[in-house]
Amino acid sequence: xxxxxxxxxxxxxxxxxxxxxxxxxxxxxxxxxxxxxxxxxxxxxxxxxxxxxxxxxxxxxxxxxxxxxxxxxxxxxxxxxxxxxxxxxxxxxxxxxxxxxxxxxxxxxxxxxxxxxxxxxxxxxxxxxxxxxxxxxxxxxxxxxxxxxxxxxxxxxxxxxxxxxxxxxxxxxxxxxxxxxxxxxxxxxxxxxxxxxxxxxxxxxxxxxxxxxxxxxxxxxxxxxxxxxxxxxxxxxxxxxxxxxxxxxxxxxxxxxxxxxxxxxxxxxxxxxxxxxxxxxxxxxxxxxxxxxxxxxxxxxxxxxxxxxxxxxxxxxxxxxxxxxxxxxxxxxxxxxxxxxxxxxxxxxxx
Amino acid sequence: xxxxxxxxxxxxxxxxxxxxxxxxxxxxxxxxxxxxxxxxxxxxxxxxxxxxxxxxxxxxxxxxxxxxxxxxxxxxxxxxxxxxxxxxxxxxxxxxxxxxxxxxxxxxxxxxxxxxxxxxxxxxxxxxxxxxxxxxxxxxxxxxxxxxxxxxxxxxxxxxxxxxxxxxxxxxxxxxxxxxxxxxxxxxxxxxxxxxxxxxxxxxxxxxxxxxxxxxxxxxxxxxxxxxxxxxxxxxxxxxxxxxxxxxxxxxxxxxxxxxxxxxxxxxxxxxxxxxxxxxxxxxxxxxxxxxxxxxxxxxxxxxxxxxxxxxxxxxxxxxxxxxxxxxxxxxxxxxxxxxxxxxxxxxxxxxxxxxxxxxxxxxxxxxxxxxxxxxxxxxxxxxxxxxxxxxxxxxxxxxxxxxxxxxxxxxxxxxxxxx
Numbered sequence: 001x002x003x004x005x006x007x008x009x010x011x012x013x014x015x016x017x018x019x020x021x022x023x024x025x026x027x028x029x030x031x032x033x034x035x036x037x038x039x040x041x042x043x044x045x046x047x048x049x050x051x052x053x054x055x056x057x058x059x060x061x062x063x064x065x066x067x068x069x070x071x072x073x074x075x076x077x078x079x080x081x082x083x084x085x086x087x088x089x090x091x092x093x094x095x096x097x098x099x100x101x102x103x104x105x106x107x108x109x110x111x112x113x114x115x116x117x118x119x120x121x122x123x124x125x126x127x128x129x130x131x132x133x134x135x136x137x138x139x140x141x142x143x144x145x146x147x148x149x150x151x152x153x154x155x156x157x158x159x160x161x162x163x164x165x166x167x168x169x170x171x172x173x174x175x176x177x178x179x180x181x182x183x184x185x186x187x188x189x190x191x192x193x194x195x196x197x198x199x200x201x202x203x204x205x206x207x208x209x210x211x212x213x214x215x216x217x218x219x220x221x222x223x224x225x226x227x228x229x230x231x232x233x234x235x236x237x238x239x240x241x242x243x244x245x246x247x248x249x250x251x252x253x254x255x256x257x258x259x260x261x262x263x264x265x266x267x268x269x270x271x272x273x274x275x276x277x278x279x280x281x282x283x284x285x286x287x288x289x290x291x292x293x294x295x296x297x298x299x300x301x302x303x304x305x306x307x308x309x310x311x312x313x314x315x316x317x318x319x320x321x322x323x324x325x326x327x328x329x330x331x332x333x334x335x336x337x338x339x340x341x342x343x344x345x346x347x348x349x350x351x
Numbered sequence: 352x353x354x355x356x357x358x359x360x361x362x363x364x365x366x367x368x369x370x371x372x373x374x375x376x377x378x379x380x381x382x383x384x385x386x387x388x389x390x391x392x393x394x395x396x397x398x399x400x401x402x403x404x405x406x407x408x409x410x411x412x413x414x415x416x417x418x419x420x421x422x423x424x425x426x427x428x429x430x431x432x433x434x435x436x437x438x439x440x441x442x443x444x445x446x447x448x449x450x451x452x453x454x455x456x457x458x459x460x461x462x463x464x465x466x467x468x469x470x471x472x473x474x475x476x477x478x479x480x481x482x483x484x485x486x487x488x489x490x491x492x493x494x495x496x497x498x499x500x501x502x503x504x505x506x507x508x509x510x511x512x513x514x515x516x517x518x519x520x521x522x523x524x525x526x527x528x529x530x531x532x533x534x535x536x537x538x539x540x541x542x543x544x545x546x547x548x549x550x551x552x553x554x555x556x557x558x559x560x561x562x563x564x565x566x567x568x569x570x571x572x573x574x575x576x577x578x579x580x581x582x583x584x585x586x587x588x589x590x591x592x593x594x595x596x597x598x599x600x601x602x603x604x605x606x607x608x609x610x611x612x613x614x615x616x617x618x619x620x621x622x623x624x625x626x627x628x629x630x631x632x633x634x635x636x637x638x639x640x641x642x643x644x645x646x647x648x649x650x651x652x653x654x655x656x657x658x659x660x661x662x663x664x665x666x667x668x669x670x671x672x673x674x675x676x677x678x679x680x681x682x683x684x685x686x687x688x689x690x691x692x693x694x695x696x697x698x699x700x701x702x703x704x705x706x707x708x709x710x711x712x713x714x715x716x717x718x719x720x721x722x723x724x725x726x727x728x729x730x731x732x733x734x735x736x737x738x739x740x741x742x743x744x745x746x747x748x749x750x751x752x753x754x755x756x757x758x759x760x761x762x763x764x765x766x767x768x769x770x771x
Contacts, residue, residue: 166771168769168771169770169771176701176770177771178700178701178702179699179701179770180694180696180699180700180701180704180720180723180768180769180770180771181699181723181768181769181771182719182720182751182766182767182768182769183767183768183769184765184766184767185765185766186765187765188610188763188765189610189691189716189763189764189767190610190611190613190614190762190763191610191762192716192762193611193689193690193691193716193762194549194611194614194618194623194661194689196689196714196716197549197659197660197661197689198547198618198622198623198659200688200689200714201549201623201658201687202547206714208713208714209715209716209717209768210692210694210704210705210715210717211701211704211770212705212713213703213705213708215708252697253697279559279667279668279669280559280635281558281559281560281561281635283561320667320668321667321668321695321697322697323696323697323698323703324702324703325698
């Protein structure tokens with residue numbers, strides 16, 4: 001496809017689409033041929049590189065209050081115009097508008113398989129909601145400098161439409177999508193590390209190459225009973241499984257966990273267990289599974305009355321190179337099952 | 352301590368009736384070399400092949416890569432493993448530039464240890480070993496040889512070969528001489544006393560898997576439960592440290608040409624004072640990790656008197672956290688740190704890049720994601736992996752971690768992960 005025939009559809013809210021102000025915020029999706037309102041700036045920025053074939057407009061309240069329906073209707077209008085690229089907004093600091101832009105871009109990418117780009121201010125809630133899926137170009141808070149802002153959206157959009165490689169967020173002015181990509185740096189890692197250390201020692205500014213992780217803190221809940229009245233479960237990410245690994249728990253990057261009964265067992269027989277974990281030396285756990293899952297001691301505590309009851313199911317997975325998303329899902333599922341079973345507290349053993 | 356690395360440039364390697372260096376052409380008597388290596392009864396069959404840069408050839412089943420080095424004066428070759436135990440890092444060592452010895456592992460398909468080298472195409476440029484003339488050793492175990500013995504035998508064969516080749520340069524006038532000399536650490540000349548003192552914390556092994564008795568790593572010792580200790584950087588450059596058998600994104604080659612030690616030498620007495628090297632291992636249990644971390648920081652801060660430290664790791668996730676714990680202990684003692692990490696994410700998300708968040712450990716350099724896919728284009732021949740040849744000949748998918756030399760955790764490489 002030649003660049004000059006590139007078909008572009010723009011998405012605007014009622015204000016930028018010149019339908020009216022807050023009084024028109026309830027209007028539903030509609031389409032206008034060619035460029036209207038702020039879409040004219042998109043056409044200007046495109047120059048000869050493409051044509052705005054249609055402008056799709058929707059009121060902010062309609063988009064916010066019936067979000068799913070609005071997105072479905074808008075995707076259908078966009079699809080009818082057969083675009084090569086969707087440019088949504090820019091929405092600046094307008095929250096409802098920003099969220100609608102992000103939702104439409106994400107849906108159009110997924111359903112119509114076309115590239116999309118939008119633009120927002122850093123504090124627009126649409127940024128946090130959609131930057132992982134959609135290229136969101138950073139703009140100012142207000143539409144005082146419409147053309148230069150739109151030019152940056154269009155520049156990135158054209159690269160996407162042409163299938164060109166997209167550089168770093170800073171190079172194109174978009175919000176980091178939170179994905180990593182290998183590139184070749186100008187110097188080797190050792191030289192970069194020594195240079196960074198010299199900067200740090202001298203008190204000069206330096207830029208770390210790895211962002212600090214934003215692990216959400218999870219506060220430990222208080223046990224509201226005495227231990228003597230509580231049911232305690234044993235859970236591990238150290239990889240203990242019955243021999244034969246019946247659930248096929250992966251040796252690393254696990255997506256599965258197992259629930260194994262210890263009913264009637266006062267201890268674990270090493271011959272009946274195995275360990276696929278590839279992140280640590282499992283020799284000692286295979287020799288004696290209690291080093292990881294202390295069923296023996298827990299039974300003694302149960303017998304002596306120090307704890308009310310030992311839960312009769314142990315949960316186990318392999319915690320090595322496991323993604324945060326999978327860890328969170330498995331943890332949530334295990335916690336739900338434990339709560340449904342009336343478990344009061346968990347001893348979680350890791351390696 | 353003063354070490355001279357006496358480099359001879361090589362731009363051609365050929366099979367020949369005698370092993371010798373003729374100008375920049377290295378001639379190798381492959382039959383003689385094979386006979387030398389066959390003396391090891393742990394090996395049943397040995398095949399030697401040559402691969403040159405630009406040739407459409409893929410080397411499969413790569414286990415480790417060794418730089419050709421031979422002591423010309425003072426010390427032993429690979430002491431404790433090949434030569435007898437003696438201090439390394441002084442005297443003269445002959446080195447061949449442009450040649451590498453590639454050891455292959457014919458026994459396992461474990462991607463944690465095995466990788467490929469492309470001699471042509473886009474991936475050749477990502478690895479040092481796509482630009483060297485490579486002598487590739489394929490050796491098979493004799494029937495009764497166990498896994499660890501086999502790997503020890505393969506590595507020994509590669510070390511013998513590295514010495515055998517570099518000995519051809521002992522009588523030659525070197526093309527270049529690198530001199531590595533540090534005055535004893537406490538005696539900083541007054542005019543350089545203002546320079547920040549910088550130490551290097553080098554994690555040389557990980558105990559995530561059982562370590563073989565014969566898995567010589569530091570002067571032939573398998574460093575089981577080793578506590579942090581101080582070595583002279585020259586010892587690392589001169590064969591005292593070899594990579595263990597679990598070689599994820601680390602080669603012995605990179606250790607012999609250690610990029611961090613070279614970078615610190617390059618700045619020594621100019622912008623910093625190179626205070627020394629602390630070698631550590633990634634431990635297996637929490638008490639060992641904690642003990643190792645504060646002992647490391649103590650050596651860095653109190654014994655070496657360092658103002659700053661750079662740290663690198665080996666292996667995977669547990670060593671990554673081990674290193675960070677040592678860095679955090681350094682920071683707690685007022686020593687500023689920079690650490691070299693891999694992108695640990697397994698799904699390409701930035702939130703999974705790092706497995707720790709310790710106060711002060713805020714200056715991180717990364718060597719890229721070993722999990723990111725990479726395409727291996729079709730080649731004309733495959734060596735070192737007969738059994739995988741049909742799979743490795745055509746275009747195939749791999750990862751950066753599966754391309755030997757694309758990512759070196761000690762910092763020799765330029766690949767890095769960028770957050771997009």
